[in-house]
Amino acid sequence: MTKKLLRALAGEAVWPPPVWLMRQAGRYLPEYRQVRAEAGSFIDLCTRPDLATEVTLQPLRRYGFDAAILFSDILMLPWALGQGLRFAEGEGPQLPPIRDAAGLAALDPARLPEAITPIIETVRRLAAQMGDTTLIGFAGSPFTVSCYMVEGRGSKEYEHVRMMAWREPELYGRIIDLVTEQTIVYLSAQIDAGAEAVMLFDSWSGVLAPSLFRAYVIEPTRRITAAIRARYPHVPVIGFPRLAGTMLGEYAAVTGVQGVGMDTSADPKRAAALVPEKVALQGNVDPLALVAGGAALEREADELLAAMRGRPFIFNLGHGIVPQTSPDHVAALVARVRAA
Structure with missing residues (x-):
């Protein structure tokens, strides 16, 4: 029998729905913290197959999720292109910002495969250890990856990248094109190695005006999805345009993705009305409801399940698990979904 998550992504209203959680491998698990300490740096953790495999599998052992997502980071792509990446403790990722053509020219796509x-x-x-679990590969979407490449770090408003998109569309378009092309290469390599589905994370898409959203979120995602579908017709793509708001329906219809992630702010019933009925919705319990646990979490989970019954759906959070989450709350949530 086809795996539950793949059935949902094929347009089937599977019930109870498949369940996995964004950032399910992470600091809320004591076993993760132990491996993280052994790794030394975060980049080393992402690039040591023994450790990255172990932390990917840890939440499966605890909870039996229907999917495992590769443990890595969206910024491993610019790292692979030669843009110096480091993770400063307490400050997040930092890169030399690309603000001109010379900065862009310093990137080297020939480095990526190695x-x-x-x-x-x-x-x-x-892939050799998945059994009935679906293995999801992933990458950052071009816009969100470019945010860090241009800003050089995280930001609330991403002013530099947005001003570049308005003032220097030719230069910014070249950055987006490069990231789009190399994301196709990167995801294709993951699929060749055994990924059964892939996900595109567009964490910062909500900062864009609709015209820029169409140009730099929808269009690159459409290009990536079309390339994956042409090469691997059986491999579905999940898109997560965080804070897309009313653009969610257009995103789903135009990009060709088989699944769309709803962020915490999305109303599930409204999302279901906007998104084509055969496109699976994924989400969207508030990660802080998971921290709260108890009756609040039960209510949120039950309301989401009721809203999604009868359509293709993957139970998840509206963003990633936060470090202060109790592992017991995760177990309780999975049990409630499975009993639906």
Whole structure:
């Protein structure tokens, strides 16, 4: 029998729905913290196949999720292209910002295949251990990856990248094109190694005006999805345009993705009305409801399940698990979904 998550992504209203959680491998698990300490740096954790495989599998052992997602980071792509990446404790990722053509020219796509070799080896090792669990590969969407590449770090408003999109559309378009092309290469390598579905994370898409959203979120996602579908017709794509708001329906209809992630702010019933009925919705319990646990979490889970019954759906959070989450609350949530 086809795996539950793949059935949902094929347009089937599977019930109870498949369940996995964004950032299910992470700091809320004591076993993760132990491996993270052993790794030394976060980049080392992402590029040591033995450790990355172990932390990917840890939440499966605890909770029996219907999917495992490759443990890595969306910024491993610019890292692989030669943009110096480091993770400063308490400050998040930092890169030399690309603000002109010379900065863009310093990136080297020829580096990517060799640089991602350990990440692809992790995918290969995971694929051999999945059983009934679906292995999801992933990348950052071009807009969100470009946010960090241009800003050089995280930001609330991403002013530099937005001003570049308005003032220097030719330069910014070249950045987006490069990231789009290399994302196709990166995801294709993951699929060749055994990823059964892939996900595109567009964490910062909500900062864009609709015209820029169409140009730099929808269009690159459409290009990536079309390329994956042409090469691997059986491999579905999940898109997560966080804070897309009313653009969610257009995103789903135009990009060709088989699944759309709803963020915490999305109304599930409204999303179901906007998104084509055969496109699976994924989401969207508030990660802080998971921290709260108890009656609040039960109510949120039950309301989401009721809203999604009868359509293709994957139970998840509206963003990633936060470090202060109790592992017991995760177990309780999975049990409630499975009993639906």
